[in-house]
Amino acid sequence: MSLKIHHLLGLEGVSADDIRLILDTAVSFKEILARKIPKVPTLRGTTVANLFYEPSTRTRFSFELAEKRLSADTINFTTSGSSVAKGESLKDTVWNIEAMKIDIVVIRHSASGAPHYLATCCKSTVINAGDGAHEHPTQGLLDMYTMREKYGKLQGLKVVIVGDIKHSRVARSNIWGLLTMGAKVAVCGPPTLLPVEMEKFGVEVHDDLDEALRGADIVNILRLQKERQKTGLLPSLREYSRYYGITRDRLDLLNDNFTIMHPGPMNRGVEISSEVAEGPYSVILPQVTNGVAVRMAVLYLLSGGKGKVDEE
Ligand code: CP
Numbered sequence: 001m002s003l004k005i006h007h008l009l010g011l012e013g014v015s016a017d018d019i020r021l022i023l024d025t026a027v028s029f030k031e032i033l034a035r036k037i038p039k040v041p042t043l044r045g046t047t048v049a050n051l052f053y054e055p056s057t058r059t060r061f062s063f064e065l066a067e068k069r070l071s072a073d074t075i076n077f078t079t080s081g082s083s084v085a086k087g088e089s090l091k092d093t094v095w096n097i098e099a100m101k102i103d104i105v106v107i108r109h110s111a112s113g114a115p116h117y118l119a120t121c122c123k124s125t126v127i128n129a130g131d132g133a134h135e136h137p138t139q140g141l142l143d144m145y146t147m148r149e150k151y152g153k154l155q156g157l158k159v160v161i162v163g164d165i166k167h168s169r170v171a172r173s174n175i176w177g178l179l180t181m182g183a184k185v186a187v188c189g190p191p192t193l194l195p196v197e198m199e200k201f202g203v204e205v206h207d208d209l210d211e212a213l214r215g216a217d218i219v220n221i222l223r224l225q226k227e228r229q230k231t232g233l234l235p236s237l238r239e240y241s242r243y244y245g246i247t248r249d250r251l252d253l254l255n256d257n258f259t260i261m262h263p264g265p266m267n268r269g270v271e272i273s274s275e276v277a278e279g280p281y282s283v284i285l286p287q288v289t290n291g292v293a294v295r296m297a298v299l300y301l302l303s304g305g306k307g308k309v310d311e312e
Helices: 016-033 058-069 090-098 114-121 137-151 169-180 209-213 226-231 237-244 248-253 284-302
Strands: 047-052 073-078 104-109 125-131 158-162 184-188 204-206 218-221 259-261
Touching (some): 016 137, 016 169, 047 058, 058 104, 058 137, 058 284, 073 090, 090 104, 104 114, 114 125, 137 259, 158 169, 169 184, 259 284
Parallel strands (some): 047 073, 047 104, 158 184, 158 218, 218 259
């Protein structure tokens, strides 16, 4: 089987078959990553440009490691120290990098839609590593991988996404992917951080955290984007933490065998207590581990791989 998509711009509109193929292929790559020499020659001769116009720790290192594990050649770009500082446009930057013969562009950008724009004007395969408040599809995929690894399925799981839904690309990719795979999704946050008409996404919407958590299997906690404080969307961090912070006592509302997730970076003591972040039900670091295998699968499949990793 091969992917129907040619770029990974978001999870909205990506079929269940394509998502399943990526997750299944990532299982094979996770096995490879557990070997003594966790490296395969699969993408030898392929060159990947990692263009990070915004800060990143997990996504940037995870993509770079995934590319190296697949034996691809990689070049890395950050805005400081590049000609972006001299005013060069996104299109000119990518056209010039493409002139050096690259195959895949991984891009993180503050502008929603930047990867979609690139896909219309460059020849390379484009992978969205997070665009503005729009989508973060590989985070959505690694989150689903981590859930499926624990529960053996996505169908029927109840996932609650808590926090700044309005500005979160992670929330959108989780919502699109999980609904496609048959999970039930609820979102919860203060009314000022919930998009209008959120119900139209096909999710339950709550501003009462206890109500949202009751009977859930998984809580995916989003980073409170402290920079939003300046725009008056929240009365105070203390109040946010009191009403929406996930602390140990709130976990009693969840189903048995519940799971705590967070895409990182965390604000400990604001949206999540340290006790919860480090509890036995937390898969926050396994999410990061799984991100490498999932990104290997995405790179491999978008390069034409057909999912039988060891035979190619
Ligand atoms: N989860 C995530 O996107 O983290 P980074 O911003 O560190 O890449």
